[in-house]
Amino acid sequence: MLKWIDIVKYCNNGKPSPDQRIEKTEMEWKEILSPEQFQITRLKGTERANSSEMCSLFQPGIYQCVCCKSELFDAQEKFDSGSGWPSFTQPIKVNSVAYKKDVSYGMTRVEALCNSCDSHLGHVFPDGPEPSGLRYCMNALSLEKKENILETATFGGGCFWCTEAIFENLKGVQKVLSGYSGGELSNPTYREVCSGRTGHAEVIQISFDPSQISFEDLAIVHLSTHNPSLLNQQGADKGTQYRSIILYHNDVQLEKSKEVIFEFSKHLDKPIVTELKKFEVFYEAEAAHQNYFSSDPEKPYCQNVIAPKLARFKDILKDKLKPI
Numbered sequence: 001m002l003k004w005i006d007i008v009k010y011c012n013n014g015k016p017s018p019d020q021r022i023e024k025t026e027m028e029w030k031e032i033l034s035p036e037q038f039q040i041t042r043l044k045g046t047e048r049a050n051s052s053e054m055c056s057l058f059q060p061g062i063y064q065c066v067c068c069k070s071e072l073f074d075a076q077e078k079f080d081s082g083s084g085w086p087s088f089t090q091p092i093k094v095n096s097v098a099y100k101k102d103v104s105y106g107m108t109r110v111e112a113l114c115n116s117c118d119s120h121l122g123h124v125f126p127d128g129p130e131p132s133g134l135r136y137c138m139n140a141l142s143l144e145k146k147e148n149i150l151e152t153a154t155f156g157g158g159c160f161w162c163t164e165a166i167f168e169n170l171k172g173v174q175k176v177l178s179g180y181s182g183g184e185l186s187n188p189t190y191r192e193v194c195s196g197r198t199g200h201a202e203v204i205q206i207s208f209d210p211s212q213i214s215f216e217d218l219a220i221v222h223l224s225t226h227n228p229s230l231l232n233q234q235g236a237d238k239g240t241q242y243r244s245i246i247l248y249h250n251d252v253q254l255e256k257s258k259e260v261i262f263e264f265s266k267h268l269d270k271p272i273v274t275e276l277k278k279f280e281v282f283y284e285a286e287a288a289h290q291n292y293f294s295s296d297p298e299k300p301y302c303q304n305v306i307a308p309k310l311a312r313f314k315d316i317l318k319d320k321l322k323p324i
């Protein structure tokens, strides 16, 4: 973690070495920036205090340089300084911001610049909150929130009513859909899948933000909330449609799944039978099967099967749950 003494050192002895350098001519910057962004970032301007909504936004995510898109700050380090400019206590990495002594306007201040493209961001002051004691006072026009690219995970572990409710409670999980995957029949109905003859498993399809929760974490939740050593069965539900399965979307997911299964197998006395299959297609279940638990937690099935699973899970993974 950077402290004021480190900032002073960088000012006197030179900046930390950056991960990448991006250099463009003034004309090239003008082409990709708005006149206001150009004025602030390339000509060292300062926006009016309270001129941006960014000051009051605290949702998770990453802030990047508006010029070169290098990552600069994590929203976790953002705080309400009351100054009227977005404020952070720490850059995302030690070398993402460069520092320069600024004696303009009769003041001695420390200028903060993007270490990749030298765009002017704002100033750093030694009056921020502990533990760093730093306040990165930034122009909102120099920053932009990085767009979250969502990833998809597809798991089967018994009746989807139970599994859907579990994942919907996780931070970073944006959407959970119930459906069918892993079989042959196109556009199967719930009844057809229940027959056990379509080859499909009841699965849930999860859209998640990998900057908030990893595929590995999701796979751990998946394996810890059903019984992966039971073949074609979960609780009283029997049939191949209830089999334990991970439908991987890429090679990274395949490798991570193998690692998680290997770790789990050390703690189980029976072998894990979870199938690993390349994802091909997901068929969304009929509307009546979506959000079964959250739409009516009083249904007897939910009370008997889903509620205990949720309770167990909440105990295991307290820090991964969405705030209530």
Ligand SMILES: [Zn+2]
Residues within 6 Å of the ligand: 065, 066, 067, 068, 069, 070, 114, 115, 116, 117, 118, 119
């Ligand atoms: Zn930059």
